[in-house]
Amino acid sequence: MMHHKVKQQGFSLVELMVAIVLGLILVAGVIELFVNNRQVYRVQDAQSRLQENGRYAIKILSQSIERAGYLGCATRSALNITNVLNTPNAYLWDITTPIEGQEATGANSWTPAADASITQPVGGSDILTIRTIEPPELRVVSHPTTGLPGSADITVNGSNGLATGDIVLAHDCVAGAIFEITSATPSNGTLAHAQGAGTSKTPGNATATLGYNFGAGWVNKIATNSFYIRLRENAPIPSLYRKTAGEDAVELVEGIESLQIRYGVDTTGNGSTDAYQTADQVGNWNNVVSVRISLVMVSLENNLTVNGSQSYRLEGGLVNPGDRRLRRVFTRTVTLRNRVS
Numbered sequence: 001m002m003h004h005k006v007k008q009q010g011f012s013l014v015e016l017m018v019a020i021v022l023g024l025i026l027v028a029g030v031i032e033l034f035v036n037n038r039q040v041y042r043v044q045d046a047q048s049r050l051q052e053n054g055r056y057a058i059k060i061l062s063q064s065i066e067r068a069g070y071l072g073c074a075t076r077s078a079l080n081i082t083n084v085l086n087t088p089n090a091y092l093w094d095i096t097t098p099i100e101g102q103e104a105t106g107a108n109s110w111t112p113a114a115d116a117s118i119t120q121p122v123g124g125s126d127i128l129t130i131r132t133i134e135p136p137e138l139r140v141v142s143h144p145t146t147g148l149p150g151s152a153d154i155t156v157n158g159s160n161g162l163a164t165g166d167i168v169l170a171h172d173c174v175a176g177a178i179f180e181i182t183s184a185t186p187s188n189g190t191l192a193h194a195q196g197a198g199t200s201k202t203p204g205n206a207t208a209t210l211g212y213n214f215g216a217g218w219v220n221k222i223a224t225n226s227f228y229i230r231l232r233e234n235a236p237i238p239s240l241y242r243k244t245a246g247e248d249a250v251e252l253v254e255g256i257e258s259l260q261i262r263y264g265v266d267t268t269g270n271g272s273t274d275a276y277q278t279a280d281q282v283g284n285w286n287n288v289v290s291v292r293i294s295l296v297m298v299s300l301e302n303n304l305t306v307n308g309s310q311s312y313r314l315e316g317g318l319v320n321p322g323d324r325r326l327r328r329v330f331t332r333t334v335t336l337r338n339r340v341s
Helices: 013-066 072-080
Strands: 081-083 099-106 109-111 127-133 138-142 154-156 167-171 176-180 183-185 190-192 218-231 238-244 250-254 256-265 275-277 288-298 312-314 317-319 327-335
Touching (some): 013 218, 013 238, 013 250, 013 288, 072 081, 072 218, 099 256, 218 256
Antiparallel strands (some): 099 127, 127 218, 138 154, 167 176, 167 218, 183 190, 218 238, 288 327, 312 317
């Protein structure tokens, strides 16, 4: 009986080439699926950040605008507030003008001119300043009536957080006085307000006489907060910053490309908005009763949009940014509660 040996045979060259091509197609499909999923994740993550940051920024601005002009019990007696500072009408201390702004009228110009305290603002974006008082309201323990009216030191409770150089408002429901604390004694809460020059960051007092006795009043630190867009340190992405009086500007929310403001002006004296104007159109800031905010949020990452840049509408105009970042416009109108209530 004869046995035929069967020779072992492998794949032919054609079969190997077909297998390799099929493998490459499979790998390419897996890679494309991964890339697409990665891009979808990037876009969704960027959209989530835009929404979260936009809502937070609108909340910060809205809360600040709502407090504009709040002077405690002196809110309704603002005309009876005496400002004894050496520069009572300076931008940082003019608390009887609760809201003020600058309209971006050029690449690096604003009308009215931006105050020197506002550092490195981004051109093309507006500036908004809110003036009010900060909590807590410190009850006056004593304010002796000796000497000229209001010339004695004011005493509040100790450990109150106030310090020499702070600009404060002493007030009750009849009158108020703005002055610089020239000496603060933490142990017993004594606040001196002597006449004299200030420092490089403070104005000093033109007189030690406040013109009124606040024995039944309160003391609050005043706050002048300017909001504007500024580039982040060592990064090309702009952010919303807040500058408080003579302190350094603080970054609040990243990824905000533009801040545009319109002011609701009451021209008839009935407490309602009759027209919305830009800052360079407002004739009397004390007639502003509402503010319309528009924020342009921008993604930190580029190359997120499909088919070129993502155009958007801002205050009626179409904007084409020329890159592939995601953008979204947040708009809200806020009423100045202390003007209409």
